[in-house]
Amino acid sequence: MLTEKLAVAALRVFLVVLFGILVVFQTLSLPGGIAYHTQQNPHDANLRWPLTAIAVFLVLCVEVVVVATWKLLTLVKKDRIFTTASLKWVDLIVWTIAAAWLVFVGMLLFVGFNADDPGMPMLLFLVTVGITVLGLLMVVMRALLRQATALRSDMEAVI
Known part of the structure; x- marks a missing residue:
């Protein structure tokens, strides 16, 4: 039981860290990196917004999985899994x-x-x-x- 509680606590800490990093990537790093790439490579300029939308969507998918995992961990903690x-x-x-x-x-x-x-x-x-x-x-x-x-x-x- 103690190992399970420690694992759930550690996983929650890492889920919070992961979620924070994902938000930074979603709002700053990915859009900025794609914008920089399209400025450096003008022939890719037409891909800027589609690539940004795809990148933001894929990060959103990971964020949804993180939140759902958090909810499942709550059910584990309450012995309602x-x-x-x-x-x-x-x-x-x-x-x-x-x-x-x-x-x-x-x-x-x-x-x-x-x-x-x-x-x-x-x-x-x-x-x-x-x-x-x-x-x-x-x-x-x-x-x-x-x-x-x-x-x-x-x-x-x-x-």
Whole structure:
């Protein structure tokens, strides 16, 4: 029990740090970096706003997952993780990963058909496969959570 409490506390600290860093990236670093890149490379100027929108959206997806994870940790702390309340947060994570996956597939297709060098398409393919694995893992974890929730409610009915 003590290890679980320490892990939850440590994870919460790192989630706060991660969320703060993501907000800085979302509002300052990414838009500024993309603007700088388009100033240095005028032939990419037409990509400034689409790239900024995509970058901000993808960071927003990570922020949503961080908040949903925080909510799940709250349910763990209250010993309510095996309830239907946790399923909505896991669903939010799954749908957020799906949205990010769609954006990466779109970027992969766009870059893949327009690239002269295979490096960027390969990188986008790697990230897309990683997001696919993460999304499918969350679907499996959701099924396990649903089964555990059903078993717990059955056990409570017996007791």
